[in-house]
Amino acid sequence: MKKLVLLATGILIFVSCINSPVDQVADSITEKSLMKPITKLSSDDFQGRATGTVGELKTVDYLTNQLKEYGLQGGAEDGSYTQDVPLVGQKTGQNTTVRISQNGQTVQTFDYNDDFMAWPANLQENVSIDEAELVYVGYGTQAPEEDWDDFKEADVEGKILVVKNNDPSSDPDLFGGETRLYYGRYDYKYEKAKELGAAGVLIVHTTPSAGYGWNVVANSWSRERFYLRGNEDMQGSSTKFNGWLTREASAALFETAGLDLEQQLEAAESRSFEPVSLQGLRLSLDLSATYRELNAQNVLGVIEGSNESFKEEFMVFTAHHDHLGITQPVEGDSINNGALDNAAGVSALLNMARGYKELQPQLKRSVLFLIIGAEEVGLLGSKYWAANPTVHPGRVTANINLDGMNVYGKTNDLVLVGYGRNSVSDVVENVAEERGREVEPDAHPDQGYFYRSDHFPLAKKGIPAVFPNPGNEFVDKPEDYASTVDSLQNANYHTVNDEINKYWDLSGMVQDVRLFFDAGYRIINAEEMQTWRKGDEFKQTRLDMVQSAASE
Numbered sequence: 001m002k003k004l005v006l007l008a009t010g011i012l013i014f015v016s017c018i019n020s021p022v023d024q025v026a027d028s029i030t031e032k033s034l035m036k037p038i039t040k041l042s043s044d045d046f047q048g049r050a051t052g053t054v055g056e057l058k059t060v061d062y063l064t065n066q067l068k069e070y071g072l073q074g075g076a077e078d079g080s081y082t083q084d085v086p087l088v089g090q091k092t093g094q095n096t097t098v099r100i101s102q103n104g105q106t107v108q109t110f111d112y113n114d115d116f117m118a119w120p121a122n123l124q125e126n127v128s129i130d131e132a133e134l135v136y137v138g139y140g141t142q143a144p145e146e147d148w149d150d151f152k153e154a155d156v157e158g159k160i161l162v163v164k165n166n167d168p169s170s171d172p173d174l175f176g177g178e179t180r181l182y183y184g185r186y187d188y189k190y191e192k193a194k195e196l197g198a199a200g201v202l203i204v205h206t207t208p209s210a211g212y213g214w215n216v217v218a219n220s221w222s223r224e225r226f227y228l229r230g231n232e233d234m235q236g237s238s239t240k241f242n243g244w245l246t247r248e249a250s251a252a253l254f255e256t257a258g259l260d261l262e263q264q265l266e267a268a269e270s271r272s273f274e275p276v277s278l279q280g281l282r283l284s285l286d287l288s289a290t291y292r293e294l295n296a297q298n299v300l301g302v303i304e305g306s307n308e309s310f311k312e313e314f315m316v317f318t319a320h321h322d323h324l325g326i327t328q329p330v331e332g333d334s335i336n337n338g339a340l341d342n343a344a345g346v347s348a349l350l351n352m353a354r355g356y357k358e359l360q361p362q363l364k365r366s367v368l369f370l371i372i373g374a375e376e377v378g379l380l381g382s383k384y385w386a387a388n389p390t391v392h393p394g395r396v397t398a399n400i401n402l403d404g405m406n407v408y409g410k411t412n413d414l415v416l417v418g419y420g421r422n423s424v425s426d427v428v429e430n431v432a433e434e435r436g437r438e439v440e441p442d443a444h445p446d447q448g449y450f451y452r453s454d455h456f457p458l459a460k461k462g463i464p465a466v467f468p469n470p471g472n473e474f475v476d477k478p479e480d481y482a483s484t485v486d487s488l489q490n491a492n493y494h495t496v497n498d499e500i501n502k503y504w505d506l507s508g509m510v511q512d513v514r515l516f517f518d519a520g521y522r523i524i525n526a527e528e529m530q531t532w533r534k535g536d537e538f539k540q541t542r543l544d545m546v547q548s549a550a551s552e
């Protein structure tokens, strides 16, 4: 019996090497076929594809037409190609100051934009804080599994919390060591403040703890901000504002309270940290904001599986189509073309959609291409899909999310955010190995990339997900090439210069997309659904979801 199986497998492998339909179709994914949608989507005509603009409508039209042309079906519940993502947009008035007083006298003021950023946390038009107490709460974290509580039962109701960014990292055994967990994200700090009834939150910004400079904080929070509409939870919030304070302003504030900022930041590293009242100081702040309602759109295309017992299960590929739109002109250019972020990822999806459609008779499971809107404004399109999924998450075998591709030439390696956490990672690694390439974990786990892209809301629903990033061992390039690429990336990221430029070389992107295409094919046709590793934070949700799908 054993011999026969081996023989049969041997023949299968032999045949598949010579004549694999996947490889044949993958050959049609070329530099030219990848460049075409990138050129289109990153053209000035699409105006930077911002949420709620004409640029978004054009983008959605183009993507819908492409999916139709390839022969995909609409993936929305009504059979159409789009899912409305209901949003509310918030614009905060910029002409305001934070006033710090002592015994009723103003002793210090901080300016909006230069020193602090703040916005209403409860979707109110006017927020008024009058002489509220300030308390420094370290990392502002309560993590029972780490036996960690920065609040130590302090009553912070109605107070303004001053919080250290990130999570404790000095002890490798705590909070994943250098790795940034959800506790280290600003969203967590704001959620915790709300839970404890604080009146407001200011996170102390430092470049290392945030992973980006103050300019990024100021730019992104002074723009119109978007929230998912109908978030009653938020409307009922007793926390009136959320915000950030620069390191300089924080140091000045602490000094007025007779405290040393650096010492206090250091003190937060300890489990025995206790909240520190900024004695005698009071904070006052008036904020105003205007609102509008709008819809962003997710674009969805489906290829139905050809195996009756598998086709209710889905492989989901994601990439966001939105970008930053039109911003302040830099040397006469005001359009953020978003060629790399993320016309490139969308192009990869379109190419794979065209390819898999050709392979439809060989696909056991169905495939969903979920091209996401409103990512740049807070992963809202993916959060909305996760809350209103068009396919039960317990029937989604896996998610591969693409945001930014390698456009700088061939590499020997490939980075996987989420490396080793689930079986999807293993499949990608196996395919890479067969192709003589190496898969590496994310080199900067401290930046928390796992929580910063569209696969995260899907992972939170238990879907085994990975987020591939470009490698950095370039083939046949000068020795310092990787650092050139690095500085190009940093200089162009989220600026008007994210355009196709003379350094672009899509040979590496061809290599990567063919690899994902092959990995996806194996996942679509695998006997079993993909799983998280034992002990992973998403494992239990996965088990619950699969069970809930089965009992439907």
Ligand SMILES: [Zn+2]
Pocket: 320, 341, 342, 375, 403, 404
């Ligand atoms: Zn992006």
